[in-house]
Amino acid sequence: MLKLYHGANSVCSIKVRIVLDEKDIPWESHHIDLPKGEQFTPEFVAINPRSFVPVLDHDGVILRESSVICEYIDQLSEAHKLMPDAPSDQAKTRIWGTQCLEYHDSVNTLTFASYQRAMLLAKPKEELAKRWASMPDQLRAAKMQDLVEKGGESAYVPVALSRMARLASEVNDDLAHGPWLMGENYSLADAMLTSYFFRTECVGLAGLWEARYPRTTDWYNRIKERRSFGASINPWLNEEEMAKILAASQETFLSHNKFSNYL
Ligand SMILES: N[C@@H](CCC(=O)N[C@@H](CS)C(=O)NCC(=O)O)C(=O)O
Structure with a gap:
């Protein structure tokens, strides 16, 4: 098991x-x-x-x-194979997989500047200091600290936004060849990218692709119709928490005119 x-x-x-x-x-x-x-x-x-x-x-x-x-x-199983057969498609899939490090860093930045920030700032200062000290990667800890202290003013935020905008544009380019990233069939690349779009949507930033990149928008809508989308999210998230995430994010990003073109 x-x-x-x-x-x-x-x-x-x-x-x-x-x-x-x-x-x-x-x-x-x-x-x-x-x-x-x-x-x-x-x-x-x-x-x-x-x-x-x-x-x-x-x-x-x-x-x-x-x-x-x-x-x-x-x-682990031949059933519902997600990795495409062609070596070139396998390589492209692994490139998407590697780039996820960048997408993770970006959505993490956006969440820490908004929702996580609100949650962490509510904790006693000593508890927060202990948390940063417990992180094995102190570079990551320093970045988190900057985001929690400065929120939307942190210099990391515009970088994260422009990286996510680039992701939406690159997905749109790849979808020129079919409904899914690797063409005709849903594959590992589609599965691996989904949650980064979901998180971006949760923090109120779906404007990064909606009304800008029609293929990306249609792709994400197709993704949301799949059973795996609800099955991987619904049992773990509640509406109340989602509403809090959106409210904190809108406060962060809407209160900064410089981000208005992303909303
Ligand atoms: N590159 C890693 C990133 C893992 C990661 O940062 N996970 C986050 C949740 S998405 C985490 O555990 N964060 C805990 C923390 O930062 O203290 C992966 O893709 O698995």
Whole structure:
């Protein structure tokens, strides 16, 4: 049985849950409450010393990095194959998978500048200081701290927005060849990119593609009609939380005229 250590509202976890559902493979859930800081407990650090989710445990083989986990899961069965056959398409899929590091960094920036910021600022200062100190990657900790302190004023925010705008444009270009990124068939690339679009939409920034990139807009609408979209998100998110995410994000991004062209 596959064990997945994952976060309810974590983009990389949603990404893996999408692939598990597309593949119709049963899995055992080990939920890590990220806002509570469960990623820093000694039990979880023993599983992933880098203190992040998702982590897949396949009969004792421990894997991290969501794009790698997605490809690994796809290889576990021939049914509902998601990796295309042509070596050139496989290479293109892996390029999308590698670029996910950049998309993750960008959506993470947008979330930390808005919703996570509001949540973290509500915590006592000492608890926050402890959290930054517990992060194994202190460069990442310094960036998070900057985002939480400055919100929409952080210099990281416009960079993240322009990267996500570029993603929407690149997806639009690739969709010139068919309804899905690799042409006729839904594949691993579509599955791996979905959660970054979902998070961007959740923070009120679907304007990055809507009314700008019609192929990207239609693609994302097709994605949302798939069973895997609801199955990977609905059991883990509640409406109240979604409304809070949107409200905090709109406050952050709408209060800055310089971002108005993204909304
Ligand atoms: N490149 C990694 C990124 C993993 C990652 O940053 N996960 C986030 C959730 S999406 C996390 O666990 N964050 C916890 C923290 O930053 O403390 C992947 O794609 O798996």
